[in-house]
Every structure is written in C-alpha cells, then in structure tokens.
Amino acid sequence: MVRAVVTASMTTPDSKRVEHHEHQELVDTTPEELAPLYRQMLAIRRLEEASAKAYSAGKIGGFLHLIIGQEAVCVGAIAALEKKDYVVATYREHGHAYAKGVAARPILAELYGKKTGCVKGLGGSMHIFDKATNFLGGYGIVGGHVPIAAGAAFASKYRGDGAVTLCFFGEGASTIGGFTEGLALAALWKLPIVLICENNQYSMGTPVYRSLAVEDVSLRALGHGMARDRFDGDDVVKVKRRIAEAVERARTTGEPTLVEVITYRFRGHSMSDPGLYRTKDEVEEWKRRDPLPRCRQRLLDVGMPEAEIAALEDDVKTEIEDAVKFAEESPAADEYKKYVVKE
Numbered sequence: 627m628v629r630a631v632v633t634a635s636m637t638t639p640d641s642k643r644v645e646h647h648e649h650q651e652l653v654d655t656t657p658e659e660l661a662p663l664y665r666q667m668l669a670i671r672r673l674e675e676a677s678a679k680a681y682s683a684g685k686i687g688g689f690l691h692l693i694i695g696q697e698a699v700c701v702g703a704i705a706a707l708e709k710k711d712y713v714v715a716t717y718r719e720h721g722h723a724y725a726k727g728v729a730a731r732p733i734l735a736e737l738y739g740k741k742t743g744c745v746k747g748l749g750g751s752m753h754i755f756d757k758a759t760n761f762l763g764g765y766g767i768v769g770g771h772v773p774i775a776a777g778a779a780f781a782s783k784y785r786g787d788g789a790v791t792l793c794f795f796g797e798g799a800s801t802i803g804g805f806t807e808g809l810a811l812a813a814l815w816k817l818p819i820v821l822i823c824e825n826n827q828y829s830m831g832t833p834v835y836r837s838l839a840v841e842d843v844s845l846r847a848l849g850h851g852m853a854r855d856r857f858d859g860d861d862v863v864k865v866k867r868r869i870a871e872a873v874e875r876a877r878t879t880g881e882p883t884l885v886e887v888i889t890y891r892f893r894g895h896s897m898s899d900p901g902l903y904r905t906k907d908e909v910e911e912w913k914r915r916d917p918l919p920r921c922r923q924r925l926l927d928v929g930m931p932e933a934e935i936a937a938l939e940d941d942v943k944t945e946i947e948d949a950v951k952f953a954e955e956s957p958a959a960d961e962y963k964k965y966v967v968k969e
C-alpha cells in the first residue's frame with residue numbers, strides 16, 4: 627500500500643497569515659494614548675501584589691494565579707475593544723476583569739470571599755464575573771471556556787449586536803479538546819471572536835517544548851482556514867494595534883482570528899508554586915523586558931513630564947490601598963446554602 631506523504635506543498639496555503647515585519651522599532655503613540663494603558667497595567671500589578679500579600683497572610687482562600695509580567699497582553703488587547711464587547715478568560719483573570727472595567731474593590735473583595743465581591747464572595751479568584759462590563763469570567767477548566775466564548779460570539783451574531791468576543795487562554799489549553807471544538811465552530815460559523823493565546827511558556831511547570839509538538843500555537847488556525855497572528859507581548863501599544871486588526875476583522879467580516887502573544891509570568895503558576903523548574907537567569911532575562919518600566923520610559927520619551935507620571939502612580943497607590951481596606955472591612959459572604967435552590 628502506498629501511503630500518502632504530506633509535504634509542505636500539499637498543505638493548505640497560509641493565505642490568512644497576517645504579514646508583519648518583526649522589528650524593534652517602537653509603535654507610534656502619544657501620552658494621551660499611553661498614560662491610561664500604563665495606569666491600568668500598574669493598577670493590575672499593585673492589585674496582584676496586594677493579593678499575594680493577603681494570600682500569604684491567610685486572608686484569601688483557594689488558589690491564586692497571578693499575571694505579574696503579562697500585564698501588557700490583557701491591557702493592550704482589551705484597549706482595542708468597545709464597551710459592548712465581551713471578554714472570556716481563564717483562572718488567571720484578575721487583570722482581564724480590571725482592564726474590562728471591573729473596579730479593584732469588587733475584584734479584591736471577591737478574592738477575600740466577601741459579600742461585596744463581584745460574585746458576592748462565592749466565586750473567588752478563579753471565578754470573577756461581571757455582567758455590567760460584559761466580563762464573562764473566570765474559568766478553572768483549562769480550555770473548557772473556549773466553546774463558551776464561541777457561544778457568546780454566536781449570540782452576538784444571532785442578535786446582530788455587532789459585539790466582538792475576546793477569549794484568552796494559555797498555550798497549555800491548546801492541547802485540550804474544548805480548544806479545538808471552539809476553533810472549529812468559530813471558523814465554520816464565522817463567529818466574531820478573537821482567540822488570544824497568552825503563551826507564557828509554561829503550563830504549570832511544563833515548558834512549551836515538552837508539551838507541544840509544534841510550538842507555534844497560531845499554526846492551529848491553518849486547519850480551520852482561520853486568520854492568525856503571532857508577536858511579542860511586552861509592548862502594550864503593539865498589542866493594542868495588532869489585536870485591533872483582529873477585532874476589526876471580526877466586527878466587519880465576522881471572521882475569527884487566532885492570535886498568539888509571547889509573554890512570561892514572573893512568579894510561579896500559582897501561589898503554591900515556587901517555580902523551581904526554571905533558572906534565575908531565565909527569569910532575570912525576562913524581567914529585563916518587563917512591560918511596566920518599558921512603558922514608563924516610553925511615556926517620558928513621548929513627552930509626559932515625570933511629575934505627571936508620579937502623580938498617576940500615587941493615584942494608583944491610593945486606589946489599591948482603598949480596595950484592600952474595602953475588602954478587609956467588608957462582611958463575609960453569605961453561606962453558600964442560601965443560594966442553593968430547593969427542589
């Protein structure tokens with residue numbers, strides 16, 4: 627029996643690849659555009675640092691997954707959205723919720739298990755949800771939320787509301803059945819969705835090269851005839867521009883895009899992970915690319931006075947201190963049984 631040999635020339639032409647010249651040139655921006663992005667990234671970092679401190683003090687229960695180091699991805703991507711658009715994310719989602727407009731107070735109160743949390747303190751860190759801002763969660767099942775996000779995009783298409791859904795996940799999720807199912811439906815039904823892989827290079831302690839036969843996750847788009855893009859995620863303006871292209875495609879043509887953004891988490895997978903599977907040198911190397919100082923320097927370069935940046939930073943400090951106080955002083959969540967419907 628002669629077996630078919632698949633060669634590059636026999637595979638689907640990659641006509642939907644978004645062509646960009648990868649170069650180190652900075653994306654044009656202004657203080658007016660950059661300052662709010664810097665403010666959001668800084669607030670998320672301070673919020674996460676406060677969460678880590680409270681967790682270590684035993685004030686937050688369950689798991690706690692932080693995005694420290696990855697802030698430019700959710701902030702840049704969500705800045706490309708309109709208010710009516712939807713965001714669906716993983717258990718590493720505090721920053722995504724904040725960037726979509728959920729305030730620091732209800733996020734932190736939720737982590738503390740307080741009644742004033744955005745899910746009344748019953749969801750916790752992995753289950754942030756907020757109807758008012760169209761932040762649709764917060765999911766703990768790796769990759770299980772991709773079909774849910776496809777469903778949200780289907781609802782938009784069905785209703786004709788013109789909204790786009792952003793779905794965030796890690797590269798580890800790309801090996802899960804739900805990921806492929808979500809992609810298949812998004813492509814088949816031409817759903818207005820942008821699927822964003824935040825490739826932070828580890829799923830728990832497993833590096834990409836040990837979990838993926840093909841490390842370029844964006845290539846998965848090819849089997850679905852879907853547009854794709856792939857780039858570094860340490861420049862928040864670049865993230866915003868590139869995701870804006872995919873959002874525009876979704877909004878105007880209903881075509882989905884798979885986007886892979888290369889990033890890095892500075893801390894372990896969750897608070898219980900000291901991250902011993904990677905070298906100090908590797909972590910230090912990535913810290914040199916930290917999106918926050920990079921963005922601060924860019925603000926100075928584009929003409930924002932140091933005093934104005936410092937005032938913005940003070941403002942963030944006040945906001946997060948207020949959120950911590952609010953969370954600490956709020957009443958504990960009502961008992962779960964009060965929410966269980968009796969049959």
Ligand SMILES: Cc1ncc(C[n+]2csc(CCOP(=O)(O)OP(=O)(O)O)c2C)c(N)n1
Nearest residue numbers: 718766767768796797798799826828829830
């Ligand atoms: C279906 C499923 N399998 C396993 C787990 C346990 N788990 C939680 S997070 C995680 C790693 C996922 O890595 P990745 O998708 O790259 O996202 P990251 O945590 O790096 O943001 C695993 C295996 C889970 N929650 N759900």
